[in-house]
Structures are given as structure tokens and as C-alpha cells.
Amino acid sequence: AQSVAQPEDQVNVAExxxxxxxxxxxxxxxxxxxxYVQYPNRGLQFLLKYITGDNLVKGSYGFEAEFNKSxxxxxxxxxxxxxxxxxxxxxxxxxxxxxxxxxxxxxTRLSVIA
Amino acid sequence: xxxxxxxxxxxxTQMGQEVILRCVPISNHLYFYWYRQxxxxxxxxxxxxxxxxxxxxxxxxxxxxxVERPDGSNFTLKIRSTKLEDSAMYFCASSEVxxxxxxxxxxxxxxxxxx
Numbered sequence: 001a002q003s004v005a006q007p008e009d010q011v012n013v014a015e016x017x018x019x020x021x022x023x024x025x026x027x028x029x030x031x032x033x034x035x036y037v038q039y040p041n042r043g044l045q046f047l048l049k050y051i052t053g054d055n056l057v058k059g060s061y062g063f064e065a066e067f068n069k070s071x072x073x074x075x076x077x078x079x080x081x082x083x084x085x086x087x088x089x090x091x092x093x094x095x096x097x098x099x100x101x102x103x104x105x106x107x108t109r110l111s112v113i114a
Numbered sequence: 115x116x117x118x119x120x121x122x123x124x125x126x127t128q129m130g131q132e133v134i135l136r137c138v139p140i141s142n143h144l145y146f147y148w149y150r151q152x153x154x155x156x157x158x159x160x161x162x163x164x165x166x167x168x169x170x171x172x173x174x175x176x177x178x179x180x181v182e183r184p185d186g187s188n189f190t191l192k193i194r195s196t197k198l199e200d201s202a203m204y205f206c207a208s209s210e211v212x213x214x215x216x217x218x219x220x221x222x223x224x225x226x227x228x229x
Contacts, residue, residue, distance in 0.1 A: 032214070032215035034217075036220070042222055043118070043120075043220040043222040043223050044157070044205065044207075044220035045220070046217050051214050051215060092157075094215050097214050098212065098216075099162065099164065099211060099216055101147070101159035101162060101170060102149075103159070104156050104158075105156065106156045107156075
């Protein structure tokens with residue numbers, strides 16, 4: 001069965017510093033990987049996805065993620081964090097192509113301190 | 115930018131009562147989903163819906179749950195007889211139909227509290 005692990009419940013980073021939010025996955029076959037962000041009282045907002053091709057994926061708000069097949073990881077990164085990036089971040093995987101359900105990690109709370 | 119909308123934002127109900135959660139997917143999307151998130155836990159898939167029928171459902175989606183697209187814009191989730199453990203945030207999502215994994219766009223959620 002497919003699964004996603006986000007090993008950190010909380011990540012704290014100073015404004016202006018680079019940030020990384022970690023995600024590892026387990027899936028049979030080719031993984032399709034996603035990052036979503038949830039701000040307070042808002043739904044899950046799509047940030048970026050990896051389907052195929054270049055391992056470095058660029059998304060919204062300056063975020064990027066690197067697909068690493070050998071380490072089964074898809075870490076979310078940003079070169080310079082903003083206070084407004086503080087939110088709950090979810091990694092998700094789908095094992096198949098087409099319109100299949102997403103399997104989510106438990107989420108990582110990012111806190112960017114001014 | 116088109117968004118998925120959900121109503122109500124909050125719902126409080128008594129155990130055993132029926133509730134209907136409503137969603138308006140993005141207008142050109144044809145695939146619809148419901149997920150839920152119990153407080154402090156992961157977001158879990160409930161059901162997907164396409165071409166007026168359930169495409170896939172999880173173990174959570176038992177006979178107490180049903181989905182419907184009553185008209186050209188709404189997509190609803192009905193819980194027939196609510197239990198305490200149904201208390202959760204319920205998210206609706208929609209996507210285009212595609213050969214590859216299409217992005218699912220989520221609504222803001224309905225927080226359901228069963229007393």
C-alpha cells in the first residue's frame with residue numbers, strides 16, 4: 001500500500017533563511033507527488049507536483065521540490081522564507097495515472113520567525 | 115481564479131441526524147472527490163465521482179454515506195445517521211479528467227461537529 005511520511009511535525013526557520021520541509025513516500029510503480037499548503041481557515045492550496053521529467057519542480061510562491069527516486073523523497077524547499085509562508089504543509093502521493101485518490105502525509109507546520 | 119466552494123463552513127448536529135454537505139466544483143471539472151480530516155490526523159480519501167457515478171471509494175465510505183450531483187453545479191455528501199466519530203473537516207475537491215494525474219483543487223472545507 002502507498003504511504004507518505006512527513007517526519008517533522010514542526011519546522012521553525014528565521015525569515016530570509018532557506019527552508020526545507022521533508023517528505024518520503026512508499027508506492028509501487030511510478031509515483032505522482034504533490035505538495036499542498038493550508039493556511040488557517042482555508043482549504044488545501046496546490047503548490048506543485050511531480051509527474052515525470054525534470055527532478056526539480058518549481059511551483060507557486062517561490063517554492064520548489066526535488067524528486068529523488070533513490071531516496072524516495074520529495075522535499076519542499078524555498079531559498080528565502082517569508083513570515084507569510086507560515087502554514088501547514090501536506091505532501092501527497094498517487095500511485096497511478098488518471099484521476100486516482102491522493103494519499104496524504106500528516107502535515108508539517110512551518111513557522112517562519114521575523 | 116476559479117475556486118471550489120463549500121457550504122456550510124461549520125455544521126453542528128446531534129448524533130443520529132442526517133447532514134448534507136454541499137460543494138460547487140470548478141465549472142469545467144468533471145471529476146469530484148470528498149476527503150475528510152479528523153482533528154490531528156491525516157487527510158483521508160472518502161469517494162470520487164465521475165460521469166454521475168462513484169468511481170472509487172474507501173473503506174470509510176460505508177452505507178451511511180452517499181454522494182449526488184443533483185444539478186449541473188452542486189456536488190453533495192450526505193451522512194444518513196451521524197455518529198460522534200464523523201466529526202471532522204470535510205473537503206471537496208475537483209479535477210479535470212486526464213490520462214496523467216490531474217491536479218485536484220480543494221475547497222475550504224466544512225467543519226462538522228457531531229454531539
